[in-house]
Amino acid sequence: MYELLTGVKISGNLTFLKDEKVVTQTGMIKSVNHTTNGSLVFTVLVTIPDGDYLIWNTTTYYWHNALNTYKLLDNVLTLATAIASGNENWETESMLHQKVAELKDSLKVVIVKSENYRTRKKDEPIKPIEPIYPINPKLPVQPVYAGSTEEPTISTEPFTSIVTITPADEITTIALNPEDNQKILEINHIAITPVEVSTDYATYKVSMDITVSGASATNVTVDIKGTELKYSKNIGAINNGETITVESTISGRVYGDYEVEVSGKIKVTYQFTTEYRTNSKSGLNPDDTSSKYSIRQAVEGYSSTIKLQYDPTKNIDVEVTTIPQSGNIEEGDSVQFKIKVSNLNPFSVTGNYSLKVEVPYIVENNLIESKFKEFTGSLSLQGFDYSTVYIERINYPKQGTYKYEGYFKVGQYYKKFNGTIEVKPSPDGDSPRIKITPLDWPSTARRGNTVSFKVQLDSTYDDDRDAKVELIIDDKLPPVQTIETYVKGGSSTVLTLTWNVPSAFPIGEHSIKVKVTSRPANSNNPWDLEASETKSIIIQNFNDRFGIKLAAYPTELEGGGEVYLQVKAWNYDGSSITVKGFIEFGNESIGIEAKIPANANGDSIITPRRNIVGVGTHTIKLFLDNYDGKPNGKGEEHWSEVRVEVKPMNGTELKQVGFECDDAKFNWNGIEYKATLVCRAFVYNPTQENIYLNSGGVKEWHVDNLDFADTLSSSWEVEYPNLVQSSETATIIFRNTARTGLMTLEKDLSGAYVSISLKYIISPQNGNDITFTGTDIINIKQDSKDVIVDVGTNVILVGADIKAGITILRLARNGEVVSALKNSWPYIVSFFRWTWPKLQN
Structure with missing residues (x-):
């Protein structure tokens, strides 16, 4: 049957009833086609001598229940073997009755077409006709696989069929009569x-x-x-x-x-x-x-x-921190809020976050009030994973205690949090100045529209001052707007600047700067620079449906390290938008796909992490469109980029600045499933001299999944450089091999997220051993291609000339769908004849 499945030319016996006699003749199976509904179409060539001539017959058969027959033969063989081995349970016999009746009906085939040709014996054999497919609407067929793409070569010696005719006994008549429908x-x-x-x-x-x-x-x-x-x-x-x-x-x-x-x-x-x-x-x-x-x-x-009903937020932690940390914030500081959401569930979750931050502002006459500013977005977290979101900076011009509150929502469940930050007064002895605090700055604008920027001026002077406030685009003069105002000593004032965006202004990210200069009130003294504040703004086409921005935190590293990326999006369309594209890291890129919510206004739609190493400036580029994710002019396309600077690190010995592991992907190698686990440590040399390495090795390692730990080798292969040059980063590679069987992979490993921790030692030539620890989370995957798996065994039953074989031939994996193709075919009619008398007895 293996040859039948793969389309290899084989011979077979055709057995049928004719005039109450059993006719058996050998033939060549010339083509085999599998179909989507589990049926089979195959063509058989039969040659019969006729004097100096040969009669060539090509017949195409349609076997509607082929796939189900494989399964039923397995069932019948198991039950019949049990009875023959002494199992006298009446249920076994009644089940066998049922399965044989089903098998009887499943063995019916339909003759689609049959044609005869007559040639002289010395002539070459003609090429058999291609099989056709039944038109009967009750038997739908869609070819999905042909066992052989080329016509198999046939010998020039004609194949002569052997025909035997014997009287049909009662059992054979029942087995081969297609009109005898089973109950x-x-x-x-x-x-x-x-x-x-x-x-x-x-x-x-x-x-x-x-x-x-x-x-x-x-x-x-x-x-x-x-x-x-x-x-x-x-x-x-x-x-x-x-x-x-x-x-x-x-x-x-x-x-x-x-x-x-x-x-x-x-x-x-x-x-x-x-x-x-x-x-x-x-x-x-x-x-x-x-x-x-x-x-x-x-x-x-x-x-x-x-x-089951389950509140996933029970195992979700939310941590809010600030840069600078609360307690170290002083009046006038710009504070960066950071939200870290940790999913401690063993499954993935998707939710929405909300952070409301209390922000002070001036009403009039130095009267301070506060309001809450809300930041929202969505996050998708794998099991035992976390993600960090960086919120835009907020200025705190006055001392005090300020609140924040929020939640992370998954479905109908909420994880709420709240806290406060302390803002200290400015240290005594600071020179008086006028500070500027952005209050309401838009992050996007469209061509041809007017955009406004509200700022607050806080004066620490004792006397009154004249102030000049300038709005500057991309550091290009003259300013697009200049406002002169009056600021009382020790007080604050609020004003708004506007910019009419030209209809032909370049699309993309631009800088907005507000600069403040001052001089004593009612004087002609030169203007003294007091402060400036710069933020970015994204300019869009008037008809754009969406906008994007790539942000990185932090943008400066010493020696290298992990950078958190945020893809922020704005939706101008009012309906959810699917976008595709990639993030480019130098010569490497990763594909991304996401949905922009209908009400997105700077929401984070993707939050990947990346290890950045190598002293210098690294440019990270983002591309997204609403068509095919390729920069080919199709669809609405947007680019954004961010730069991360890696500075030299001071120190006297090697420093680990990054660690990552590739996902483990299992593939079938003919004997077992095998995966190579690769981890990389990035080690930076902060000294002024090259450091030569004698050795490197893994001291101890841990994974939090015991089933995966059992598949790994006890030893790791370590690849390290001979030297690490001054102010350069070197890569140390760790490899291990995982081996497992199908059941463990399917049941316990495939799709799991596993935390890996490696403690390794580096031995410099001129120095003491240095120990580092690297951790990362990987996803265990399985090859999605078809793999050949021999997980069966041949079972031979001998009764007269009766043989039956069972072999599981192919396991096809597609996503999460696993199906086993069970084959039990050598001689169907003979096998049926062998089982039928046992049922009667």
Whole structure:
């Protein structure tokens, strides 16, 4: 059957009934086509000598239930072997009756086309016709795989079929007669319906359809045994062609965490009348003579996963910090808020965050009031992962205690948080000055529109001052607006500047600077520079549907390290927008895809992390469009970039500035599943001299998934450079090999997120050993391509000339769908003839 599946030219026996005789002839299988509905189309070439001529016959067959036949042969073989081995359980025999009846119907084939050709024996064989597909709408066929793309070569010596004709006995007639329909009861449309679902348990019920064909079924009973469920019902009789629906009672409580697995078996036992005892004179069935019945049992399994009610925010931590830290903030400081959300659940979550920050502002006459400014966005976190969001800087011109509050929402559940920050007064002895605080600065603007910038001026002078405030775009003079105002000593004032964005102004990110100069009131003294504040603004086309900006935190590193990236987005369309593109790191890029919420106003839609090493300025570029994610002029395209500067680090020994591990991807190598785990440590030399290395090795290592730990080798291969040059970064590579079997991979590993920690030692030539520890989180993956897996065994049953083989040939994995193709074919008719007498006995 392997040759049949792969389309290799093979010979086979064709057995059929003709004029109550069994005709068997050998033929060459010339082409095989698999279809999407589990059927098979194959063409057979048969040659028959006729004097000096050969008759060539090409016949194309359509086998509708091919895939199901493989499974049924396996079932029948298992049950028949059990009975032959001494299993006398009546259920085994009744199940075998059911499976053989199903097998009988599944073996029917349809002759699609048959043609004959007559040639002289010395002529070359003609090329058989290509198979055609049935047009019968009841048998839909969509070719998806051809076993051979080329016509297999055939010998110039003609293949002569061997034909044998024998009388058909009763069993053979039953087996080969396609008009002899079987009496079958089928279980269809099994459904598992949750009834009560709580945070720690669930109940359910099972329903199914039962259909009878061929004859009426009697003494029908249904038994269901499963997880916390036991149900039995006597149906009685079901008429031929009738379908009834049966629903179980409600199960008991099934307890679990996050979700529960329920499974069980449905057994339907029934009888068909196979023979009537009749009165020879009347032909009637006397009341005192019973009929002969065939007891059968249809068995189907069920399984389902029921998600329990669960509050994922119970295992979510939210930490809010500031730069500078609270307690070190002074009047006039610009404060960076940072939100770190940690998902301690074993599964991924997606949620929305909100942070409201109390911000002071001046009403009039130096009267300070405050209001809350809200920042929102969304985050997607893998299991046991975290993400950090950086909020735009906020200026605090006056001392005091200021509140913040917020939440992280997942579905209907909230994780709330709150806190305060302390702003200290400016140190005594500072020179008097006028400070500037941005109050309301837009981050985007459109061509042809007017945009406003509100600022607050705070004076620490004792005397009154004249102030000049200038709005400057991209550091280009003259300013687009200049306002002269008057600021009282020790007080504050608020003013608004405006800019009419030219319709042809370059699209992209630009800088906005507000500069303040002052001089004594009512004087002609030169203007003294007091302060300036610079922020960025993104200019969009008037008809743009969305805008983007790439931000990095931090933008300065010593020696290198991890950088948090944020892709911020603005939606001008009012409906959700799907965007695609990439983030480019020098010569390397990663593809990204996300949705921009309908109300996005600077929301973070993607928050990746990246190790940046190597002294110098690193440019990171972002591209997104709403078409295909490629910069080809199709769709609405946007670019943004950010620069991260890596400065030399001071020190006397090597420093670890980054650590990362690749995801582990398992592939089948013919014997087992194998994955190479690769981790990299980035080590920086802050000294003025080159450092030579003698050795490097792993001292100890840990992973938080015991199943994955069992697959790894106990030793690591370490690759390190001979030297690390002054003010340069070197890469140390660690490799390990993971090996596992299919069951462990599918059940325990595939898709899991695993934390890895490596403690390693570096030995410089002229110095003491240095120990570093690197940690990262990886995702375990499995190759999505088809792999050949030999997980079966050949089973040979010998009875006269009867042989049957079972081999699991191919396991095809596509995403989360796993299907096994079970093949049990060498001689179908012979095998059927072998099993049928055992059922009669």
